[in-house]
Every structure is written in C-alpha cells, then in structure tokens.
Amino acid sequence: MTDDERDRPTVHALLADGTTVCIRSVRPGDHDQLRGLYEEMSPEHLRLRFFAASRRSADLAADRAAAPARPGYRALLAETQGRVIGLAEYETVDDPETAEMSIAVADGLHHRGVGTLLVEHLVSAARADGITTFTADALSENYEVLRLFTDLGLRAGRRFEGPEVRCTIALDEDDTYLAAVEARGRAADVASLEPLLRPDAVAVVGAGRRPGSVGRALLHHLHAGGFTRRLFAVNPHVSSVLGVPSYPSVSSLPKVPDLAVLAIPADALPATAEECGKAGVRALLVVTSGLDPDQAEALMTACRAYGMRLVGPNCLGISNTDPWLRLDATFAADHPRPGTAGVAVQSGGVGIALLDGLSRLGIGVSSFVSLGDKYDVSGNDMLQWWESDGRTDLALLHLESFGNPRAFSRTARRVTRRMPVLTVDAGRTEAGRRAAASHTAAAATRTMTRQALFTQAGITATRSVGELLETAALLHAQPLPAGTRVAIVTNAGGAGVLAADACAEAGLTLPAPTPELIDDLLAVLPEGAAVGNPVDATAAVTEDQLRDCVDRLLRYPGIDTVLLALVPTAIAVATGDDLVRAVTEGPGRRERPVAVVRLEQDLPVKLLPAGEGGAVPSYAEPVAAARALVHAARRAAWLNRPVGTIPELVEVDTASAHTVAETYLAAHPDGGWLDPRTCAELLACYGIPQLPWAWAETEDDAVIAAERLRGADGRVVMKAHWPGLVHKTEQHAIHLDLQGDAQVRAAFRDFETRFAGLMTGVVVQPLAARGTELFAGVAQDDVFGPLVLFGLGGTATEVLADHAARLAPLTDHDVHDLITTPRCAPLLLGAHGSRPADLQGLEQLLLRLSRMAGDLPQLAEADFNPVLATPAAVTVLDARVRLLPRRAQDPYLRRLR
Known part of the structure; x- marks a missing residue:
C-alpha cells in the first residue's frame, strides 16, 4: 500500500487528565523523534518494552515504524506540541486477520491514558483493515501494559510462557467496549x-x-x-x-x-x-x-x-x-x-x-x-x-x-x-434551516433525521422557547405521570371545556369517572356540581371542598394527572377563599402531578410555591398545560421502557456484501444505482426476501422468462431498466397484468420503441398477490449516518408522506416504533377484523435493512417500494440501491471536533 493509503486522518483527542494530544499515522520524517522517544526511556522501561535494556532494539523499532508503508503494518503516534509521547503499532504475519501489536509511552507520561488512547485508535484502524484479533507479548512483571489490555473492555486472554505472557485481544465491537470507551471519554471530557x-x-x-x-x-x-x-x-x-x-x-x-x-x-x-x-x-x-x-x-x-x-x-x-x-x-x-x-x-x-x-x-x-x-x-x-x-x-x-x-x-x-x-427543535422548515446555516455557519440537518435522534435518545423536543420553559416548569416541580389519563377540575364550565379540548387534541385521555368516584366526589362538592370529566365544581366551591376533591382524584387509580382550570370569582373573593391555595398548601410533592390553568394569569407559566419547598406549575393557556403534560407522559413511558437490544440475525454474509460493493465500485469509481442483478445479489447477502424475477435483454428471453415465472393465474409484470432509472412509474417503464406470449412481446416492443438507446434490458416478475403496499428504505446522512425509513408505499408514498424514521442501528424497540408509528399501522395490525400482516417478517426486513446500512458505508440510498405485506409473508417487489465510494468512519472513536 502507498503512504496515502495507509495514512489515517490526523485527529486530536483528550487524555485522562483532560489535556490534548494529536493522534496520527507515523511518517518517514518521524524517525528521529521516534528514536528520541526510546532514547529518553529508562533502562527499566526499555527492558519491559523489548525484554532487554537494548538501545539497539530501540533503534530497530524506530526504523521499523518510520519505514515506508507496507501491507499488514500500521503505526500510530501521539504527540503534543511537536513532541512524540507514544507509539502503537501492529503487523500481520501469517494470518491477515490476526496482528501482533505493541505499545510504548514516554517516561514520565504513564497513568495519563496515552497508551489506552493509542490502542483505541489502533483497534479502530485494525477493524477497518479487516483484522479481528490482536496478540501481544509482555513480561509478566509489566503490570501496567497487562492492566491496559484488561481494562480496554475487549475480550482478552492470557497464556503464561515462563517469564512472558501471551495476550490475545478479540476486536469485537459490542456495548461492553463502547461503554468502556465512553466512560474513559466522559472522564477526560469533564x-x-x-x-x-x-x-x-x-x-x-x-x-x-x-x-x-x-x-x-x-x-x-x-x-x-x-x-x-x-x-x-x-x-x-x-x-x-x-x-x-x-x-x-x-x-x-x-x-x-x-x-x-x-x-x-x-x-x-x-x-x-x-x-x-x-x-x-x-x-x-x-x-x-x-x-x-x-x-x-x-x-x-x-x-x-x-x-x-x-x-x-x-x-x-x-x-x-x-x-x-x-x-x-x-x-x-x-x-x-x-x-x-x-x-x-x-x-x-x-x-x-x-x-x-x-x-x-x-x-x-x-x-x-x-x-x-x-x-x-x-x-x-x-x-x-x-x-x-x-x-x-x-x-x-x-x-x-x-x-x-x-x-x-x-x-x-x-x-x-x-x-x-x-x-427546541430548531430549523424545522427550509427557511429555518437557511437561517441556522447562515447564523452559525453550520450544515443544515433534515427534520426527520433530527427528530429520530431526539426520539431514540429520549430527548424532550419542543417547538419553541416558550414550550421549552412550560415543560421545564412541570418536569422540575412535579412527579412524572404514570400515563396519559387526566382529570380536569374547574370552577367555571367554559374553562373546563377549553382545558378538555386542549388535552384531547394533545393526545391525552379524559376517562369517565366510575359510579363510585362520582359518589365520592359529590359527597365533598357543593350542590349543583357536575361530576364528569371535566368535573364542574361550580363557582360556589370553597377552598376546602376543592382540596378534598383534588385529593380524592389523586387517590383514584384510574387517573394519572389532575389539571385544575380556575377563574377568579366574586364569590371566592367574598368568602375569602383562595382556590389556588387548595393545591399549593398541604403536602409538598405529591405522588402524581398536579397543574393549574388560570386564564387571567399575566405570564405564560409560573411556579406557585407549595408546601415543604415544592411548587405547582400554573399556565395562562390550557394548550400550554396540555403540551407540558404530554411531554411528561412521554418521558415517563420512555423511562419505563427497557433499554432496546439489537437482535442477532442469521443468514447474513457481510464479507460477500463487502465484495459486491467493492466490485461494483471498482467498475464504477463514481458510484451509482446498482443494476437489478447486482442489487439482488446484495440483498441476498442479508436474506432480504424478493419476489422471483428474471433478467431479459431480448424479446424471446422475455417470453421464456414469463413462461417460467407465471403464477397460477398466468400473469406477469415487465419493468424496463437502464442505468440511472429510479422512478419507473413516472417514466411509464412498467407493464402490469401481462397474459400470454403475445402481450409479453408487445410490452417488450413498446419499451424498445420508447426507450431506444436507453434500455439495457427488462425485469420480468410474476404478478404479486394482493396485500398492503409499504415502503422501506435507507438514506445515508453525511452527519447523522444511516436513517431507516418505513411507511405506506406504492405510487402515493411521496404524496401522502406517511413515513416514520429511526437512525441505524435499529433496536427491537426502534423496529416496533417504525411499524406502529405511521398512520397506516392499523392496516398491518388487523383493522376491522382483517388478518394482521406478517409482523415478524416486517421486523426482520427492517432489521436486515438496518444491518446492511451499518455494514456498508458505501450504501448511499436504498429504496424498497413497494414492499408487499400479507398475512403469510413480506416480500420486496422492487428494490433500488445506490452506492458511493465512501470509507467507514468510527463514530465512537474518541476525538475532538
């Protein structure tokens, strides 16, 4: 390999004490500095590194590291203010997937994380080079390097051979290693x-x-x-x-x-x-x-x-x-x-x-x-x-x-x-994104991608600064609700109606009270009160009566939150009652949240001091209170949900997928849309089910293919193909419901006439059975990485835009959300007594699509439309995949911006 091919980007990263070092590939001009690294080592450290206090070994090590690039060898150094303070290197010998590695750190800089940081970067480089295992030899008394290998977070084994230890390190990337890297990065960052x-x-x-x-x-x-x-x-x-x-x-x-x-x-x-x-x-x-x-x-x-x-x-x-x-x-x-x-x-x-x-x-x-x-x-x-x-x-x-x-x-x-x-979810519109880019010189991000990030990370995303403060007030002052069930209490019917509308429109539920609850509330409320939901306590309600009403609602198991919609009345003034005091006095922080709406309030949101250092949020608008309650309920649901896992997949051939991508890009250096045969080969590497098909370049070949592929009803579909064709329907490049050889020949001739000079062949498929047409795809974002999209498919997919999105890699929870979030979800779950679609097949399709996107950084786009979902199976009817010449990047590697 050339120097350029072996060179990795220069990055800066933080050591354990928060200081900054530069990590980069070794170059021939670094020879003298590398020799100086070893020359400054004490005899004891030289002995631990080379098993003998040999200056000759140090010279040879510097020669090896600074030599011109060669296959199977890589060396990374750490430097600060022009001084080399560490070196990590590996070299393959017989097995291209196993490399011997070594590490050296300058005297006086031990216990600052130099070696660990170098090894993390070396592991990332080795993985990109297809290496799966490191081996290293150390003296059994070299406790520091042995502890370094043990604490990496990777699976490490030891075999003692006299005074030496043979260490084996598996370079698997799993959550244990990521968590260890994350913990080291967090400490250094702080x-x-x-x-x-x-x-x-x-x-x-x-x-x-x-x-x-x-x-x-x-x-x-x-x-x-x-x-x-x-x-x-x-x-x-x-x-x-x-x-x-x-x-x-x-x-x-x-x-x-x-x-x-x-x-x-x-x-x-x-x-x-x-x-x-x-x-x-x-x-x-x-x-x-x-x-x-x-x-x-x-x-x-x-x-x-x-x-x-x-x-x-x-x-x-x-x-x-x-x-x-x-x-x-x-x-x-x-x-x-x-x-x-x-x-x-x-x-x-x-x-x-x-x-x-x-x-x-x-x-x-x-x-x-x-x-x-x-x-x-x-x-x-x-x-x-x-x-x-x-x-x-x-x-x-x-x-x-x-x-x-x-x-x-x-x-x-x-x-x-x-x-x-x-x-605040800023930049939701094109105009907003332009403003963000000009204001902060930052690249714009797509709304759906950003919202997927927030959802998966459990971040509460609001649409304005005002909504942010309204929600912060509730989350700061009140416990989280167990669910979305709200009871509204008001002293004015109109205010209760406004609050009920706001809650229902926000997605909260207003359960009807049970007969037992009705009797319980009527026992404490004034005559004329109406106990529904809202509870109209009437203008005659006293402070004590309102407090009893709220307390009983909070004890009722069918209610998660109590919202009071209160207006000032002359009756309360005359009796000296302060209705707000009914919720601010008494116990401090209750087990269930309480919020107040006061239409006459001068500020959008206030925190009313309550007993024992607590506070109750008070809103000027019911809509604001409802929004805050929804955000609180979503946070509670997110916290109560177990952490998602990425399921193991069978029948995945990642090595073959890389070969398909590399072979295509070798023939098409600028990338492009895969032809049907290459696309099918790639999908087969991930076990993604496709409708049977055949490729034909002549009229006779099309007839033979149709004869072989005809189903029980004898009908087939023919699709024209040429490089760069994406939307077949818009180009009228598809013929449906072809019966008999004559119609197949006529369809092929039509394509030949209309697409003369363009068409390279046709795809013939049996006419698919009836089912729900869906869409699944991947968009590779340069900043966010691969985004998996799912929703209603067919020709109306862009018009209706009924899609959900999650960032890869998908967990089991992410897949569930993708399937259940779109408006078309009831069609899949068995609406109106119909049989549900093959949900397990849908889950597998999305997980395999996510895996493909994660394995292949070259995957710029994947478009499966339509995907046919029936109770029996999920099948991709049409697939398009675009590859670009991209290198893998390790998003979790410790480095500064």
Whole structure:
C-alpha cells in the first residue's frame, strides 16, 4: 500500500487528565523523534518494552515504524506540541486477520491514558483493515501494559510462557467496549472542562475603558457577580479597569489564567490565542464574531497545539452559579439566578430568553454555555459535564447543528435516564434551516433525521422557547405521570371545556369517572356540581371542598394527572377563599402531578410555591398545560421502557456484501444505482426476501422468462431498466397484468420503441398477490449516518408522506416504533377484523435493512417500494440501491471536533 493509503486522518483527542494530544499515522520524517522517544526511556522501561535494556532494539523499532508503508503494518503516534509521547503499532504475519501489536509511552507520561488512547485508535484502524484479533507479548512483571489490555473492555486472554505472557485481544465491537470507551471519554471530557467552568483565575483580553464595549461588559459582569477567584484585565493602555488590575499582555500576568476571555477584533485572535497557549492557558472563551476562514483555522490550530478547550466564537459567554465560584462571564443584562438547570445554546438571543425565564420561574441555572459557532465545546460536552457536576437535574439545549450525532445520541440516552433533557427543535422548515446555516455557519440537518435522534435518545423536543420553559416548569416541580389519563377540575364550565379540548387534541385521555368516584366526589362538592370529566365544581366551591376533591382524584387509580382550570370569582373573593391555595398548601410533592390553568394569569407559566419547598406549575393557556403534560407522559413511558437490544440475525454474509460493493465500485469509481442483478445479489447477502424475477435483454428471453415465472393465474409484470432509472412509474417503464406470449412481446416492443438507446434490458416478475403496499428504505446522512425509513408505499408514498424514521442501528424497540408509528399501522395490525400482516417478517426486513446500512458505508440510498405485506409473508417487489465510494468512519472513536 502507498503512504496515502495507509495514512489515517490526523485527529486530536483528550487524555485522562483532560489535556490534548494529536493522534496520527507515523511518517518517514518521524524517525528521529521516534528514536528520541526510546532514547529518553529508562533502562527499566526499555527492558519491559523489548525484554532487554537494548538501545539497539530501540533503534530497530524506530526504523521499523518510520519505514515506508507496507501491507499488514500500521503505526500510530501521539504527540503534543511537536513532541512524540507514544507509539502503537501492529503487523500481520501469517494470518491477515490476526496482528501482533505493541505499545510504548514516554517516561514520565504513564497513568495519563496515552497508551489506552493509542490502542483505541489502533483497534479502530485494525477493524477497518479487516483484522479481528490482536496478540501481544509482555513480561509478566509489566503490570501496567497487562492492566491496559484488561481494562480496554475487549475480550482478552492470557497464556503464561515462563517469564512472558501471551495476550490475545478479540476486536469485537459490542456495548461492553463502547461503554468502556465512553466512560474513559466522559472522564477526560469533564477534566478538560474544569479550566473552563471552574477556573482558578480568569483574564479578560480586550476589556477597555469605553462604556458599552463587550469586553468591558464581560469584565463588569465577572467583577460585579462576585467571582471568588483571581480576575485580571489585559489592556496595554491602563493599569486597572473597573477596579480590576490590568496588564499589558497575557504573558505578563502574575498568574497564568486557566481561562482567557477574548473580546478583541477578529484579526487579532490568532496571535492572541497563540500567546495564550504559550503562556499555559487551558481554555478560551471567544465572543468575537466575523472570523474569516484563515482566522478560524489559525484559532483552532492554536487551541489544538496547546491543548486549550474553546467556547465560541460568536457567543454570549459562560456562567457557573456555584456559590463558591460565582463565575458570570456573559454580557447578558442580568446575572442568572443560581439553580439546577444546565443550559447550552448556540443562539445568544435564545440563551438570554432561557436565562431570564429560568430565573423568573425560580428554577435557576447551574451552568450556562453559549456555544456560538461551536468550533470545539459542544452540547455533548455539556451533557457530560452536567451528568457529573452534582448540581444539575435538568438539561436544556438549543442546538442548530450537530458535530457527532451518534456520539451525542449515546451520551443523551445515558443522561436522560438520570435527568430530563429538553431541546427546541430548531430549523424545522427550509427557511429555518437557511437561517441556522447562515447564523452559525453550520450544515443544515433534515427534520426527520433530527427528530429520530431526539426520539431514540429520549430527548424532550419542543417547538419553541416558550414550550421549552412550560415543560421545564412541570418536569422540575412535579412527579412524572404514570400515563396519559387526566382529570380536569374547574370552577367555571367554559374553562373546563377549553382545558378538555386542549388535552384531547394533545393526545391525552379524559376517562369517565366510575359510579363510585362520582359518589365520592359529590359527597365533598357543593350542590349543583357536575361530576364528569371535566368535573364542574361550580363557582360556589370553597377552598376546602376543592382540596378534598383534588385529593380524592389523586387517590383514584384510574387517573394519572389532575389539571385544575380556575377563574377568579366574586364569590371566592367574598368568602375569602383562595382556590389556588387548595393545591399549593398541604403536602409538598405529591405522588402524581398536579397543574393549574388560570386564564387571567399575566405570564405564560409560573411556579406557585407549595408546601415543604415544592411548587405547582400554573399556565395562562390550557394548550400550554396540555403540551407540558404530554411531554411528561412521554418521558415517563420512555423511562419505563427497557433499554432496546439489537437482535442477532442469521443468514447474513457481510464479507460477500463487502465484495459486491467493492466490485461494483471498482467498475464504477463514481458510484451509482446498482443494476437489478447486482442489487439482488446484495440483498441476498442479508436474506432480504424478493419476489422471483428474471433478467431479459431480448424479446424471446422475455417470453421464456414469463413462461417460467407465471403464477397460477398466468400473469406477469415487465419493468424496463437502464442505468440511472429510479422512478419507473413516472417514466411509464412498467407493464402490469401481462397474459400470454403475445402481450409479453408487445410490452417488450413498446419499451424498445420508447426507450431506444436507453434500455439495457427488462425485469420480468410474476404478478404479486394482493396485500398492503409499504415502503422501506435507507438514506445515508453525511452527519447523522444511516436513517431507516418505513411507511405506506406504492405510487402515493411521496404524496401522502406517511413515513416514520429511526437512525441505524435499529433496536427491537426502534423496529416496533417504525411499524406502529405511521398512520397506516392499523392496516398491518388487523383493522376491522382483517388478518394482521406478517409482523415478524416486517421486523426482520427492517432489521436486515438496518444491518446492511451499518455494514456498508458505501450504501448511499436504498429504496424498497413497494414492499408487499400479507398475512403469510413480506416480500420486496422492487428494490433500488445506490452506492458511493465512501470509507467507514468510527463514530465512537474518541476525538475532538
């Protein structure tokens, strides 16, 4: 192989202590540095590495690693600030699926995760090269390397041979290994954010004397907010700003700041970032906007070279309200109220709205990060921070783009088990996506793909900032409902009707009360009350009566939530009753949620203080309350659902599938739509059932094929084919219900005449039986990976758009959701007394499609339409697959953006 073919992309990743290293392939020019790596080792470490304290062995190792690329060998190094600090390599000998590997780490850098990180990247490279097993020899006293192999999360075995140990490591990728990588990445990520969110010293670069400047506003907020650690200004023209000591440069500061806040012109950023890195700064907050590509690249180069984490550019700032720190490096109008909600946004305006809303509600903020253009620190980073900070119990996100959605999804699935994660589903329309791209320089994401990500990860996706705050108020203050059954209580019939409509339209159910419940409620309500659902307690209801009514409803097993729709009345004023007090006084947090609607309320949502430090959410609109209750019920259902598993599949030949794809792309370097025979060969590798068919290039061949394929009724279908043909119906390239040789010949001649110069042949199939026509497919997203779609098929599939989507790989739960979510689901489940479709066959089809998409990064699109579902079987009637020359990427490999 050539050097280019062996070279892997250079990436940066985090060590266990949060510092940054560069991981890249070894090149011939690295020879002297590699020799230096070994020369600096102690005799003891040389002995452990080479089984003898031999400088000659070290020279040979450097020669081998820096030699020109050769088949079966790969070497990766770790370097920081130009110094090589580690090397990992493997080489195959006899078996191309087994490689001998070794690892070396510079003296003084052990126990920081250098070796483990290198081996993770080596494992990823080996898998891409078709290697399934590593072997390694070590001295039995080399406890560090033996522990490294054991703690990887891969299946490792040992065989002792005298003073040596033969280690065997299976490179299977399963959840055990992914979880181990994830845990190491989480610890490193959190450590890297410490200088950013818990700095011991902060410097504001660009804090001037001019009132109204961003730098001065940031410094003022830090100073006025009571930052408890060291604070400096950097300004060469003054000795102090706002009472904060100022110095001419970062390098002249009396203490190296952990965090430097840069509010300077874009053209000054590269040099300042370089100065910060050389001084030992660990994190940058860049509020500057308008960077050109060269400035952006120079900023990131400095951050990666010196291991600095970066928030921004083009952002509002960051805040950590922990009382021992009181870090408020933002230029928002007010300081956020301390609390328990973590907030990460890309839009500064949305950030201000959320900070204000959470402070007003009394929820408050634990930490806030305005991600801006998100060059480095991302929503994934913040989820991991909140998971471990000990202060956050509610996560709010506003993300307009995703860097690594699959890693984000794995993190979110874990975090949402511990706390609610809420987001605004921004960019749902084409206009919104254009705005997102121009505002954050981010690639647009498709709505269906993003919604699939949120659904599978258990993220509560709202449609506006207002809805986000409404839902956050309920999730913060009340327990989750066990289901969707709501009882409405009102003191005004009209308000009850509005609440009932809102709940029903949102998807909540309003069960009718049982006779026993009716008697129970009438015993405490005033005369004239109507006990249905809603319960009309009338304007005459007293505070005590309403409290008894609510308490009895909450004890009733057929109700999950009680919603009160209350209006102020002269009667209550005259009697001194406060109906709201009926739910805010007494027990604090109840076992079931309670919410209030007050149509006269001036704010969309409030949290009413309740007993024992609790709170009850109060809404100005029934629709808002209903939306929040639906989100809470969905979260409860997601939490109660067991974690999905990816079922094992039989009769899958992945190796042959790779051969089919590679053979096709070798003949078609630019990729394209597979011809029917190649497509059928690929589907057969995954056991995907197809209707019998035959390929014919002449009229006589078509007649012979039809004779062989005719079913009991003697009818066949003929489809024209040429490269690039996708929509046969639109091109009138299909003839149905052909009977006898004469009709088959006439159909073939028609195609020959109309598609002269295009058509390369025809596909002949028996006419399929009656059943439900469905659609199943895959769209490979460059950012999100493969998305599996399913729904109603046939010629109306695009018009009706009755589809559901989930990101691959599909779990058993994902498959169930795909089948039951579309509006056509009742047709499959046996509506109106009909027999259900072969649901097991549908599940298998979707799982096999998902497996194919996961195995083949070259799979750009797959389109099965129609798929015929009958009670007896599920069969693909027409399949189209498009391949592109793409290399596999490991979405879970630890690396920075």
